[in-house]
Every structure is written in structure tokens, then in C-alpha cells.
Amino acid sequence: MKDYVILVDSASEMTTEKRKEFGVDYIQMKIAYDGKEYPASLDWDAYSAKELYGWLRDGKRVTTMQVPPEDYRQAFAVYLEKGLDIFYLACSSGLSGSINAAILVAREMEEKYPGSRVAVIDALNAGYCNAHMAIKAAEMKRDGKTIEELIEWFEANKLKFNQIGTVETLTYLKRAGRIKGTAAFFGNIFSVKPIVINDARGCNVAIKKIRGRKSSFEEIINMTKELIEDPAGQVVHIGHADCIEDAEYVKARLLAETGCRDADISYLGPIVGASTGPGTLIVYFYGKEVTVAGE
């Protein structure tokens, strides 16, 4: 069997340690801030998480950028040159157009490197869901599964990677154009905390309104309890946009109430963080298949 590499991108939130542990690499997206481009680094080496959220809290506009085809070309070439195939879990097509460029370049590179395979999977998710998927892929690879077997498994199971989040305000998601739903649902009401999930078509959708931030955590915890499957076999992940106390609170509750093996906490990365804003908290886990389809 030909060896292959598992790739994610900056939208995956996959931390330095986890990428190292599971041998996963990532394609770097970019953000733009104050007229300059910065790498959307998951190692926080160009700016710290505190800095990024500081910019956002100061009301600075941070925008995220698609991966240009040329970046894909260069990234894919590195592995193809080494004779490796590629299994790339791409940020949801419902959230970024990057995947279109990725597929285009994948085809081109397969022609350029005859006999090679560049598989691009539409994760229909973003954030740590994609890291959870990459970890699963790495485990399957370790068990000797081929790229084709991975593709088959992920196409059948990708919607079982759940994410449930709450944001301080919908301003960021709306400004980034990354939320669907009826206009009336979204009055600029700061006391209402929307519960946002990723729907079956890979789009962010606000499914519920909750009054008050604490109640929104309660709702996330309840939904996680209801939707999680095989809790003992998984490590739930909590991503936060600079609200560590809230993340710790939710973690303690999830450990006590879901029976999950463990729960990790990390900062939301630059792509998801800039698109959702400070105060966002998202719980990622494996569970029942997402069937909600927003409008």
C-alpha cells in the first residue's frame, strides 16, 4: 500500500501537540488585519491568541482569507515529491470556498504526478471537529486502512462529528457572512445568546435562542448529553475565544455529567476565532448524526 499523509487546514484548530502526536500536517490559511496579511498559524507563532482576541475586542476588523490555488499547489507538491499520497480534510464548503481551489489543484497535481492520489474531503465542518476527524483518520491509517477506505468511512460518518457553540454576539458571524437563518431571528439583542451548530450542509446555523450566557452553557451541556455517543471512548473538546473560565466550567460539568473519557480545552484558532468573535465557546464531540438543515 502506498503511504499517505493526512492534512487539515487552519480552520481545523488542531493544536501543535495533537498534530505531532498523530502525525497530521496542516495547510495554512491567512488572516488580514490592519491592511496586513498574517498566517493563520495554529502554533500561534506570529501573534499570540491573547493578541488576536485583543485586536478583536478593540473593535479591529480581522478578516479570513481563502487558500489560493498556488498555496495548495506548493503544499501538495511537498508530499507528492516525497512519493506520498494525500488525504485532506478540508474546511466545510458551506463556510469557505477554499475547497473549490483544493479540488482543482488536486486534479491538476494528480495529472502532474502520475499514479498519485490527492483526496479532498469536504469535512462539512470547521473547528476542532476537523481535528477530531483527523485523529480518527490517523487511527484508521495506523490500523492499515487505505485512503479509499478512509474516504468511504468519512463520507458515511462525517456528520457524526458534532459541534455546538454559543457566541457573545452574532456580529462577527454576520460580518464574516458565516451564518444562515432568518433575519428576524437575529435582531441585535445582546442578552440573547444563540446556540449555533454546523448543519448537515456544512453551514453555521443558529438553532435556538437562549436568554443569558449562563443559560446558553446549560443548553450546550444538555444538548451534548443528549447527542453524544460512546462517551467513554472519546475525549470531548472545548474551544474558547478567550473565555477560559467559562471553558473550565463547561469542562467540569461535561466530565461529571456525560461520562466522557476526558475533555480538553484549547483556544479557538485564528480562522474560527476571527469569524465568531471573543467569548465564543464551542463543544466538539462524536455523536448522533446531524440532520438539521438550515434554510
Added chain:
Amino acid sequence: MQNSYIDSESFISMLRCGAANLSANVKEVNELNVFPVPDGDTGTNMEFTIKGAIRGAESAEGKLSEVATSMAKGALMGARGNSGVILSQFLKGIAVGFQGAENADVTRVINAMTSGVDYAYRSVLKPTEGTILTVMREATAYAVKMADKNSTLESVLDDFLKEARASLKRTPDLLPVLKKAGVVDSGAVGLIYIMEGFRQALSGKTPEEIGGAETTNISKAGSFGPDSVLEYGYCTEFILQLMNYKTDIKSFSLKTMTDYLETIGDSIVAIKDEDIVKVHVHTKTPELAVEYARRYGEFVTFKMENMSVQHSETSFAGNACEEEAAVTEEEKVRCAVVAVATGEGMIETLKEIGADRVIYGGQTMNPSSEDFINAFDTLNAEYIFVLPNNSNVYLAAKQAAEMYPKAKAFVINTSSVAEGYVALTMFDPAGTPEEIVSAMEEAAENVSTLSVTHAVRDGCMDDVSFREGDFICVNGKRMLSSAKSKVAAAVEGVANFEGIEDKEVVTVIYGKDVSDEDKKAVISELNARFPSLEIYELDGGQEVYSFIISLE
């Protein structure tokens, strides 16, 4: 002079002019961007792409096919964003069409454009119609159809542009998100600017001439000119002061007026408040509306806009008729909300978060059942949800709801504007009427309302004594605190509220008399005293009550 073929040199000039024309209009293209994500960068992304194409073309020498191949590579390198990637593929397809050619004649150019469309379609996972793809496809197909042995490159591009502009106009019909935002597809506009530049290059223009030229504003141009027809009429809005010498104000019937307006227009919204009438109507004959209205009074204000112009200028900034758009005959809405409030800020807030109509009234001015019916009549809804926001108003609302024949109306028993506000925040128009009522009622029931106002006499109630002019804080009939300052009365009132330890969310609604200093003070003192509470503020602008405080 007409051009019958393109060579390397003229091809590069075309690219340069195309880029210059796009650059001159990049802001417009960015502002149109709503699909797939409204991040306002379509124009910039396409600019990167076409500039990449130029770099590529400039780095090659020799025959057209070599320059074009290098151009396509440069476009791919520079491509960003969806429209950028699609454009780069269009250019790549064209380069493939030029394969092996020293130069390209009309036939070859047409074939290359067709190849460009093929490549562009294949580049997208799920091609979406109503975008740059549709416009390039339809325009190319038209150019192919019109081509004959007399065609020149100019005529081919003229045909392309003619159809492209027509196709662009149709994009909102194919892509609802565009229609909603009132724009045409941004990527398509970018493409047209580039192709226009190509065309100008054929006429011998230089990029400098184009860059400096006045922009054409494709997305707006042509909407209303000397040859246009008045398609939509005028959005006409006026406030009429009813005059005693012209009519008997008391018996003036709004319905008679709206009945007449219906004969000359649509989208009618009319509201009467004592001796003032506010009217909104879309009509092709505004002069008739003017004449009719003056039978009863004189205009306080009058505004009229040509809606063809308005239509094309509709953007994120919104337009005058956006709010009323829901009332047009064909667009019956499922759910609408009518609320009662005073205070400019509160009325605005309620409208912002989903109230379709706000009737002015409350404690001192109770709206009548008729006021409710009149408000219902201005809506075209299947279900109407009513927030009376005062116990004295509840019955009138209830009676109106029960007798109203044209929609099913539900009254949520909100007894303060704070309850009404909280209830409305939980309004989800996608729910069933029962779900909506229960979500709103549940939210309202959870609210305790404290009000801070002036004491009008000395007294003592519930062990709280107060002097005339003091500020007092009450919850229903219960006196909670009194103080010389409104801020102290509010904070003490919250502290004395029985059950405050079970509350999580506080919303402070500021009255008209509250200074910025007082606002800061009340929030910071509440934060200090109750660190576990989430505190939100609203500018209500109401009379009588300095603060209305909702505790949930």
C-alpha cells in the same frame, strides 16, 4: 479600424485594459458581494487574479499561444476567492483555445471563449446559477449565436457585453440571496468590467485612459434613463396634518383614504394618530395621491422616490421601502408582531428586534381596540402576535384580537414594556403559533419589572418612607426603595427585590431624563453589587420612568 485578429501584443493590451477597468470599479464590485459569503472582497480577489494573468503574459514572448499559456498560469497563481478562481479557469480555457496559434481570428476567439466557459464550470464543486458562471455562459452563447462571416472582434465583444448586461440583470431572479439584498452578482459585474476593458483596448484605448476615466457603474447604470419606462412607480410617503377647515378631524376615516389609495397604488401603509396621518404608498400617479390628501389637510413632510432608481441603489444600507416591502399584496407574511410602547428608543428597539408595528401608548395613553384593528389592517399576515405591555391595555388588545376577521391574532399577556421586550427577543417566526405564544409567554413570565420614578407626594409604603420629589423604585404595587438620586433608588430597589439571588439577567431601560453619567453610574454600581448578574442596557427614552429594570 476594425480588428480581425488578436496577436500577443494586442492580447496583453486587452488584459491591461481589462484590469484597469476592473481596478477603477473595484469598490463597487466589493460592495455588491453577498454570495457565497458577504465578505466584500470579490472585486479585490478578481483584481489579484487578472493582475496575475498580466504578470504571466508579460513574462512570455513569442506567439499568442505561448503568451496565453503563461497568462493562464499567472492567473492561476494569482487567483483568490471563488470569483477569482472561476475567472482564472475562464482565462485558462481561453488559453487552451489559443493552443498552437500565432494569432487568433474571430472564429478562434469564439471557440476559446466557449472553452473558457467549460473550464470555469468544471472548476466549481457545485456550480451555482445566478453568478458569474451564468453570465459568462449566456453571454458567450449569445456571441456564438450572433457571429457570422462579417463579424469582427469588436462585434463579438459587443454582443458578449450586450447579453452579459442583460444576463446580469436576471441574476437576482436565479439567486434569492441577491434578490433579498437587492443586488446583482458581484463576480459577474467584475467579469463585465474586465470584458469592457478588453473591448476598449480594441478601440485603441490605453490602460491609463481607462483607469482615469469616469466609472460606468454597471450595477446601477441603465436603471433609469431617457428611454426607461416607469416600471415600479414612486415610493411616496407623507405626513398629513388634518385641517379643521377642510374636514371634521374626529370623524375622518382612514379607511376611506386607504380605499382610494388602493385604486391608484399598492403597498399601502397608513396610520392615524389624532390629527396626524402618515401614509406610505407605491404609485405611478403620485399627483393623484397629493390631490386627494390635500382635500383633508396639508403636508407636514413629503417624500417621493422613483423606485426604479431606488431598486438599483438598494444595498446593505437599506432603502426607504425595505420595511414596508412585507406589505405588498403578493408577499403575505406568516407571522407579524404588534407591540405597544412609548419612548422613541423603545419604539425603535422593538421595531429593530422584530415588531412590525408599534402603537404609541401605555400607562397614560391607552390605545383602543380600534387602534389595534387599524394596526392589524396595515399588516398582511396570517398570524399576528400582540404585546400590550400594560395591564390596562390588555383588554383592548384582547377584544381587537377576538373580533379581527382577517388574521388569527394572539395576545401575549405582557404587563410592562420590559416583559414585552424580553418576550419579543424570544420570537422565532419559524415556529408554529402555539410554539411562538408559549416561548414568548414563558419568557415574559420569567420577568420581574422594577420601575424608578418620582414620588408625587410624601408617604410611607411597605416600610419605605419617601418625600415628594424623591425617587422611588416599585415592583408592581410593592415599594422597594426610595432615595434622593435615581441611581441609588434603582440599585437599592434591585437589592431589596425578594428573590434577586435567583435572577441571572438584568436589562436596564433608560428613560428620557437619564444622563450619560447616570447610565454609567447605575451599570457600574449594579456590576459591583451583583457580580454574578449579566447586565444589559437599552435606551428607552420613555417619559415618567427614569429606569425600567427587567430581572430574569
